Amino acid sequence: AQSVAQPEDQVNVAEGNPLTVKCTYSVSGNPYLFWYVQYPNRGLQFLLKYITGDNLVKGSYGFEAEFNKSQTSFHLKKPSALVSDSALYFCAVRDIGDKIIFGKGTRLHILP
Amino acid sequence: GAVVSQHPSRVICKSGTSVKIECRSLDFQATTMFWYRQFPKQSLMLMATSNEGSKATYEQGVEKDKFLINHASLTLSTLTVTSAHPEDSSFYICSARDWGATGELFFGEGSRLTVL
Numbered sequence: 001a002q003s004v005a006q007p008e009d010q011v012n013v014a015e016g017n018p019l020t021v022k023c024t025y026s027v028s029g030n031p032y033l034f035w036y037v038q039y040p041n042r043g044l045q046f047l048l049k050y051i052t053g054d055n056l057v058k059g060s061y062g063f064e065a066e067f068n069k070s071q072t073s074f075h076l077k078k079p080s081a082l083v084s085d086s087a088l089y090f091c092a093v094r095d096i097g098d099k100i101i102f103g104k105g106t107r108l109h110i111l112p
Numbered sequence: 113g114a115v116v117s118q119h120p121s122r123v124i125c126k127s128g129t130s131v132k133i134e135c136r137s138l139d140f141q142a143t144t145m146f147w148y149r150q151f152p153k154q155s156l157m158l159m160a161t162s163n164e165g166s167k168a169t170y171e172q173g174v175e176k177d178k179f180l181i182n183h184a185s186l187t188l189s190t191l192t193v194t195s196a197h198p199e200d201s202s203f204y205i206c207s208a209r210d211w212g213a214t215g216e217l218f219f220g221e222g223s224r225l226t227v228l
Contacts, residue, residue: 036219041203042221042222043118043221044207045219046216046218090156097161098144098161098209099146099161100146100158100207100217101158102155105154105155
């Protein structure tokens with residue numbers, strides 16, 4: 001089965017600094033990878049996805065992610081963090097039957 | 113963009129009662145919807161795949177008699193938590209894929225169930 005791992009429970013970044021939220025994947029075949037964001041007591045919002053093509057994927061709200069096949073990683077990045085970026089971020093992978101399997105999530109705190 | 117609506121957003125019920133949560137795709141048809149459960153400070157656990165016009169497919173360890181799923185139309189799936197107990201208290205989220213447009217998976221806003 002496909003899976004993703006998010007090694008960090010929490011990431012703290014000062015406002016204006018670049019941020020990275022890590023994700024590694026384990027898949028058989030070509031990976032379909034996603035990043036979602038969740039604000040308190042809300043559903044998930046889609047940020048970006050990688051299916052094929054360029055390794056650098058640009059998404060919503062200035063976020064981007066880099067697909068690295070050799071390192072089996074799909075880290076989420078943003079050049080300059082905003083306080084409003086503080087939220088819970090999920091890396092996810094598409095499994096058989098069109099199911100989406102999520103990582104455990106990483107809580108991002110942007111410090112003013 | 114496509115919208116998935118869940119209702120109710122919050123529900124409090126007494127132990128032993130049943131609670132129904134609705135998931136609607138507002139501007140697209142969804143032959144398949146997914147139900148997730150999220151425990152506090154934890155990830156989303158896929159509970160089942162809801163298939164329009166047929167039985168839901170449950171993930172291992174999910175009690176199908178406890179969590180009844182009905183997908184009677186192309187825009188509506190319902191999750192009924194039967195004989196709810198405090199351990200069923202959780203945040204339930206549904207999702208549906210808009211194959212007609214972008215193919216993206218959209219999530220509802222979630223329903224927080226509290227069983228007293």
